Amino acid sequence: MTARFPVPKLAPGAAAKLVSRRAGPETQRALGFPGELVADWETAAISAMREVVAERGGLRLFLDACMKCGACTDKCHYFLGTGDPKNMPVARQDLFRDVYRRYHTLSGRLVPWLVGAKKLTPDMLEDWYAYFHQCSQCRRCAVYCPVGIDTAEFAMAAREVMDRIGIGQHYTNDVVEKAARLGNNLGMPGPALADTLAGLEEDLLEETGAAVRLPLDDRGADLLLVTPSADFFAEPHVDGLIGYAKVFHQAGLRWTLSTHASEAANFALFMGSREHMAALARRIVEAARELGVSRIVFGECGHAWRVGHNHLEALAGPLDFLSRGRVEHVVEVTDELIRRAALALDPAANDHRRVTYHDSCNIARASRLGDVPGGQFLVPRRVLRAVCNHYVEMARNTTREATFCCGAGGGLLADDLIELRTRGAAPRMEAFRAAEVTHLAAMCAICKSQLARVFPEYGFDRDQVISVHHLVGDAIVLGARS
Ligand code: SF4
Ligand code: SF4
Known part of the structure; x- marks a missing residue:
């Protein structure tokens, strides 16, 4: 049975000051937004609201469907x-x-006090900025709502309205601008990426004796891996990249990374901007066509998978050149290889670890489940059980509905939101503590960065956060089949 997290004492205004930094004028303008709050912002926001709601059919329904039943409140x-x-x-x-x-319904215009309609005042705009940037778009509330109202849709719509009137969030605007200009969120140029991959190949050769490659822009490849740029250099991510490389190596797959699409993440999702989402998504499809691959595989990233799996066809299709008719997630590839007994594994290599798993909300809950047996909730668990002898499930983590967010998705992984991130991670941290394990495996770059950052705040060590494919990579017996 799933235990409930205790409901806190009400503390009105407690989070009002946990506000992330606003985007600078140059970044905002580079994305085609005004750069600063426009003079007639109230009129512009009302008009943008009408357009944003018209573009989002689901949101239109959600505006009227709430019964105020309270099921989502906790x-x-x-x-x-x-x-x-x-x-x-x-x-x-x-x-x-x-x-x-207040502005777009007859009752709201005529009798606002009767229907709870409110004006868009400067104070209301402050609340919008604060509280719509305190939603990680995890959709946990949506799966408990009897009519399926998705608060994340409101957050995305509100952020889009704010961007259009000149108020952007620094973190997401900055990342989207960099990815659009340079191909990845970190602003890493192609030569630096090539050097990094060559260095990793040397380390792997020295460590394992096997010539495991990390190819870049290889036109002979069948499979393009797009992965979060954090995988190229940062812990705990990079060991996941090494794990993918070991899987592909042992399975004999011809694969490549791409300079042009050196980022799987698509932060435009968090801004609610379909136009910017499409621009970033197009880079992936352009790279795949240019390289002549027949498979696109996403690395360990939650929202990248959601955009790729749910929306890539609509944003940048057709994907008719893909041999499986759709994009794939690296954990599906590994799972399929394990089920075909195509990987030589020794789970005892992870016997010094007792492991539990943190779901990425975007993979477990917000993505279509695809045609993978067991869906995205079960597949990573199946892989973890195959590579670890000591796998333990956390309480409050036994269904895709119940699993908790890391506390920093949806564009909230900003340094200036660290207090909110730490507090929002509380349900996850308490479940981890209760599981009495040594490691928390995760399969999303944002989750891994967030968990490693907040672990010390809860008395854990950041090294206790580990990539799923780090565990896979450690269990692979190189040389056994390659
Ligand atoms: S953070 Fe998740 S649970 Fe909270 S409002 Fe947003 S979508 Fe709902
Ligand atoms: S659970 Fe759904 S219907 Fe009930 S209050 Fe929340 S949003 Fe409204």
Whole structure:
């Protein structure tokens, strides 16, 4: 049975000051936004609201469907971590709903006091900026809502309206601008990437004696790997990249990375901007066509998978050149190889670790499940059980509904939000503590960065966070089949 996280004492306004930095004018303008709050911002925001709602059919329904039943109120980790009632999902939605009603419904215009309609005042705009950047778009509330209202849709819509009137969030705007200009979130140029991969190949040869390659822009490849750029250099990510390389090597797959598409992440999803999402998505399809591959495989990233699996065809298709008719996730590739007994594995190599698994919300909950047996909730667990003899499930993690966010998805991995991130991670941290394990495996770059950052705040060591493919890579017996 899934244990409930204790509901906190209400603390109105407790999270009002946990506000992330706003984007600078140059970054905003580079993305085609005004750069600073426009003079007639109220009129512009009202008009943008109408357009954004018209473009999002689901949101239009969600505006009217709420029964105020309260089922979502204790489902958000930011409410549980801060006690601020505006972080209850229904209250977050109402920040948008009440304003929309005031300007775009007859009752809201005629009798606003009767229907709870509110004006978009400067104070309301402050609340929008604060609380719509305190939603990690994890969709936990949506799966508990009897009518399926998705608060993440409100957050994305509100962020898009704010961008259009000149208020962007620094972190997401900056990352999207870099990825659009240079191909990855870190602003890493092609030669630096090539050097990094060559260095990793040398390390692997020295460590294992096997010539495991990490090819870049290889036109003879069948499979393009797109992965979060964090995988190229940072712990705990890079050992995951080494794990993918070992899997592909042992399976004899001809694969490559791409300079042009050296980023799987698509932060435009967090801004709610379909135009910018499409621009980043196109880089992946352009690279795949240019390299002549027949498979696109996403590395360990949650929202990249969601964009790739759910939206890539619509954003940048057709994907008719893909031999399987769709993109794949690296954990599916590994799972399929394990089930075909195509990998030589020694799970005892991980016997010094007792491992549990943290789901990426975007993989477990927000993505279509695809045609993989068991779906995205079960596949990583099947892989982990195959490579670890000591796998333990966390309480509060036994269904795709119940699993908790890391506390920093949805564009909230910003340094200036560290207090919110730490508080929002509380349900996950307590479940990890109760599991009494040595390691928390994760399969998303944002989750891994966030968990490693907040672990010390809860008395754990950041090295206890580990990539799923680090565990896979350690269990692979190189040389046994290659
Ligand atoms: S989507 Fe997640 S972060 Fe956003 S309100 Fe719902 S539970 Fe909270
Ligand atoms: S669970 Fe759904 S219907 Fe109930 S209050 Fe929350 S959003 Fe409204």
